Amino acid sequence: MAKKVKVSELVQQFQMEVISGEKGLRRLITVDDLNRPGLEMAGYFEYHTQERVQLLGRSELAFLGMLPPEERRDRMERLCTELTPCIIITRALEVPAELVKASAERDVPVLRTNMATTILSSRITGFLERKLAPTATIHGVLCDVYGVGMLITGSSGIGKSETALELVKRGHRLVADDAVEIRQTSDFQLHGTAPELIRHLLEIRGVGIINVMTLFGAGAVRNNKRITLVVRLEAWQQDKQYDRLGLDEETTRIIDTDVPLVTIPVRPGRNLAVIIEVAAMNYRLKQMGVNAALQFTNKLTATISEDMEDMD
Structure with missing residues (x-):
């Protein structure tokens, strides 16, 4: 039987702030790979790995802020899927209102931490590798x-x-x-x-x-x-x-x-x-x-x- 990690365990391990989507904290993480949805912010979702933990850092959010309101709303709604375990905002950046709304509607947890994206990515990968390893x-x-x-x-x-x-x-x-x-x-x-x-x-x-x-x-x-x-x-x-x-x-x-x-x-x-x-x-x-x-x-x-x- 494949191992799984609850999003709530990730929150507890890294002391993250839960912004929205609290009902989805029982969602399961099944893979130790992470995804930084840069192409997705540009509208390309053809190969979107929605089963991975999604990390939004300074680059992704800066690009998102340049888009018209309707495109921002479309990107965030498409990012919040039934398979998405959670979305993490790094560097304590401001969470887009479109993401808060979409995550609340679909019960996708949006978390925030003050850690840099690369550091957080390395630490979460190590944590998930240990937890999910056969x-x-x-x-x-x-x-x-x-x-x-x-x-x-x-x-x-x-x-x-x-x-x-x-x-x-x-x-x-x-x-x-x-x-x-x-x-x-x-x-x-x-x-x-x-x-x-x-x-x-x-x-x-x-x-x-x-x-x-x-x-x-x-x-x-x-x-x-x-x-x-x-x-x-x-x-x-x-x-x-x-x-x-x-x-x-x-x-x-x-x-x-x-x-x-x-x-x-x-x-x-x-x-x-x-x-x-x-x-x-x-x-x-x-x-x-x-x-x-x-x-x-x-x-x-x-x-x-x-x-x-x-x-x-």
Whole structure:
């Protein structure tokens, strides 16, 4: 189900003045894009994005003031539609009487703020992106390891929280344990955080719930982190063939984004924290263009070719 934001939430967030159309404050905002109706002021409504929040700044209102009264009335009536969430006047400018009349007739909220248009546009876009972004909650642990946001997943009792504790002891930071709330931004980046109730907490079987920030300090936690790598822990299966070179690059889909995936088999004697650290460093090297597995394969191929030539 698509997310929506009420106009009243926008008013409360940015402390806006409601000029007219109060009955429409329950209207819903469904997109995070804004519209400055410059062409519309000139009478061109062919591609008018009426479902967006409409911003009227100094330029739009100055042009509107140059029009004859009947044209001003026509523009404002056509700007106030059934789909228009609200119209915002910036810089505390005077609201045209034609707009007040049209908005009152159609219950389209007209809001006013003293902020500059560009600043308000940036802030509203950021607010709406956060509110309207697709979200999901995943069972796992999210840590910041060498600057890499690593989402550790696996079946219950596999050792995710114990691994996170070891990572924290080694100087890395915990973001979330057990439940990770993930938000996908408009540019398909994934950002994870912990639910407020369990923020900074870690559950260790046999010990109980511990507060990581209290035990290890503020430097051992962070509130959110972009997810760039997923580590899946699974019980070691004797008959399963695991990737030993690292050439097979797997991905997993979270919401609508594909994220690189590393599968680590778990069995006694394996230091999972160290392996995850190496996975993080190896990921960073690949991002910088250094692929050890590919380099090894190329060298091996070249050596085999040389040996074949010598045999000939």
